Amino acid sequence: MGARKRFSILAVATLAVCGALVAPAGASVTHTIQPGETLSGIAAANGLTTDSLASWNGVSSDYLVIAGNTLSVPTPEETGVTAATTSATATTSTATAPASWLGSISTPWGDLYLDAGAAAAWNAMRTDALNNYGVDLYPAGPLSAYRTSAQQGEMYELFLSGVGSPANPPGYSSHEYGISVDLATPEMRDIVDQIGWAYGWGKVEAPDEWWHVSWTD
Numbered sequence: 514m515g516a517r518k519r520f521s522i523l524a525v526a527t528l529a530v531c532g533a534l535v536a537p538a539g540a541s542v543t544h545t546i547q548p549g550e551t552l553s554g555i556a557a558a559n560g561l562t563t564d565s566l567a568s569w570n571g572v573s574s575d576y577l578v579i580a581g582n583t584l585s586v587p588t589p590e591e592t593g594v595t596a597a598t599t600s601a602t603a604t605t606s607t608a609t610a611p612a613s614w615l616g617s618i619s620t621p622w623g624d625l626y627l628d629a630g631a632a633a634a635w636n637a638m639r640t641d642a643l644n645n646y647g648v649d650l651y652p653a654g655p656l657s658a659y660r661t662s663a664q665q666g667e668m669y670e671l672f673l674s675g676v677g678s679p680a681n682p683p684g685y686s687s688h689e690y691g692i693s694v695d696l697a698t699p700e701m702r703d704i705v706d707q708i709g710w711a712y713g714w715g716k717v718e719a720p721d722e723w724w725h726v727s728w729t730d
């Protein structure tokens with residue numbers, strides 16, 4: 514029973530919800546709280562426990578977040594839960610073992626997957642961004658590129674329960690087709706706007722989610 518409970522906590526901790534800002538590897542970032550977000554939802558999207566995010570900010574774990582206020586979001590390493598994060602990432606990798614129609618992209622979370630054509634175009638665009646703009650392009654979290662329908666379902670359930678950010682039900686997200694990426698930073702979006710169309714990548718849906726870009730070829 515102990516092991517089962519631990520697994521489900523890790524599974525939730527690894528969810529990077531479409532719409533949640535995820536801290537890039539390396540250092541804490543300032544997160545501006547959006548309407549509808551909760552402390553536990555922000556923590557889950559960043560691979561943190563609610564308690565660790567609360568204590569990092571010097572507030573109690575039942576702290577009521579207010580839209581417009583900011584929180585400091587540490588990396589899991591900074592809060593000393595590296596082991597849990599590693600396990601959670603491994604769980605995700607197993608769940609997204611590549612089908613033949615998928616291709617891989619390099620990310621701070623290891624290889625993630627997209628439709629093979631979308632992945633090839635992404636990799637070429639990323640090389641262009643690195644070489645000519647000095648900007649790396651990567652998804653905001655381990656579930657911010659391709660998602661299985663089971664993973665989409667988990668995110669939708671989190672959304673329905675009031676913990677996660679807005680997510681479509683399974684069968685209705687372009688992430689399940691491996692043709693969309695949720696970018697980690699606005700700077701990356703600027704680069705995609707400048708060079709993405711040559712690679713078939715651009716902003717074509719979800720107008721209220723700046724981070725969500727798609728492959729349109």
Ligand SMILES: [Zn+2]
Pocket residue numbers: 531532688693694695724725726
């Ligand atoms: Zn998205």
